[in-house]
Amino acid sequence: MHESTARPRVLVARAAFADILAELESVADVEYTADDHIDTPQQLRVRLADKHGAFITNSERIDAELLDACPQLRVVSTMTVGVDHIDLAACAARGVVVTHAPDVLTETTADFGFALLLAAARQIADAERYLREGRWVKWSYGLFAGADVHGTTLGIVGMGRIGQAIARRAAHGFGMRVLYHNRHRLSDALEAQHRAAWRTLPELLGESDHVLLALPYSAAVRHLIGAPQLAQMRPGATLVNVARGGVVDEAALAAALHGGHIGAAGLDVFEGEPAVNPLLLSAPRVVLTPHIASASVPTRRAMVKLAVDNLIAVLQGRAPLTAAGV
Numbered sequence: 268m269h270e271s272t273a274r275p276r277v278l279v280a281r282a283a284f285a286d287i288l289a290e291l292e293s294v295a296d297v298e299y300t301a302d303d304h305i306d307t308p309q310q311l312r313v314r315l316a317d318k319h320g321a322f323i324t325n326s327e328r329i330d331a332e333l334l335d336a337c338p339q340l341r342v343v344s345t346m347t348v349g350v351d352h353i354d355l356a357a358c359a360a361r362g363v364v365v366t367h368a369p370d371v372l373t374e375t376t377a378d379f380g381f382a383l384l385l386a387a388a389r390q391i392a393d394a395e396r397y398l399r400e401g402r403w404v405k406w407s408y409g410l411f412a413g414a415d416v417h418g419t420t421l422g423i424v425g426m427g428r429i430g431q432a433i434a435r436r437a438a439h440g441f442g443m444r445v446l447y448h449n450r451h452r453l454s455d456a457l458e459a460q461h462r463a464a465w466r467t468l469p470e471l472l473g474e475s476d477h478v479l480l481a482l483p484y485s486a487a488v489r490h491l492i493g494a495p496q497l498a499q500m501r502p503g504a505t506l507v508n509v510a511r512g513g514v515v516d517e518a519a520l521a522a523a524l525h526g527g528h529i530g531a532a533g534l535d536v537f538e539g540e541p542a543v544n545p546l547l548l549s550a551p552r553v554v555l556t557p558h559i560a561s562a563s564v565p566t567r568r569a570m571v572k573l574a575v576d577n578l579i580a581v582l583q584g585r586a587p588l589t590a591a592g593v
């Protein structure tokens with residue numbers, strides 16, 4: 268803010284719950300995107316040029332070029348936990364505070380990760396389509412006979428908040444053996460609590476019946492799961508991705524599904540989303556959902572509320588509740 272008495276100006280770049288955004292309106296002049304259109308980078312630069320704060324989702328890319336066009340910007344608040352759409356270093360260099368939305372979506376996202384695992388392993392989506400298409404003419408012993416989930420081994424890649432919440436479900440609810448791969452090992456106490464054991468990535472891939480990806484995205488993990496890693500997985504294993512689409516080489520996964528080495532896949536995220544690789548659309552035994560892992564009404568409300576509270580805190584000169592560090 269150039270003057271301490273002036274109301275700050277905020278852009279709310281996508282539509283969100285009006286009653287929660289009203290809290291923002293009580294302390295700031297808010298420009299809404301009521302029709303929920305997605306700005307082009309050029310449109311976003313123009314709309315943000317005179318703003319002090321931004322409420323965004325992961326459809327808005329915040330980079331150095333945009334920041335240079337928005338000299339008054341003080342705070343960028345994303346309603347997501349992932350911050351791969353934001354250049355954190357460029358923000359830090361310009362004194363722009365970045366906040367995100369961890370914790371509030373952990374359990375809902377873990378529920379959905381587990382739902383995708385069950386749906387993929389038990390072929391629920393294919394079976395439902397088959398029934399709706401009127402193709403169910405008789406029961407037979409092998410009809411949609413998939414893989415078991417209970418009592419098997421789950422390998423979790425990325426053992427942060429969401430990975431740990433999935434581990435709890437797996438170990439305590441489904442009697443699974445849990446392996447994990449993470450840059451940092453958990454403490455002995457946390458490993459015991461989640462009944463989880465650390466493995467290198469190749470070890471995890473070779474020992475797991477189901478592999479679930481829940482790691483944060485950066486360029487360093489692009490195509491972490493490619494053809495060689497898929498080949499290291501057990502024959503018939505399941506792959507679930509609730510992280511970011513770019514972690515998986517989608518063409519290699521489609522080939523592994525067609526070839527039969529990968530038993531099933533459950534994907535909520537895609538490298539070019541909302542476009543989905545046609546190779547995946549035509550692949551067998553894959554459940555595809557439109558990036559909805561955190562989409563329960565209470566959780567989406569909590570995400571928006573946290574993003575708004577973060578914006579208000581920073582615009583009023585207080586510390587953010589959940590800053591995203593470099």
Ligand code: 8YV
Nearest residue numbers: 324325346347348349558561
């Ligand atoms: C969002 C997510 O639904 O929080 C994240 O990082 O991926 C999801 O919870 C998605 O980013 C939409 O903005």
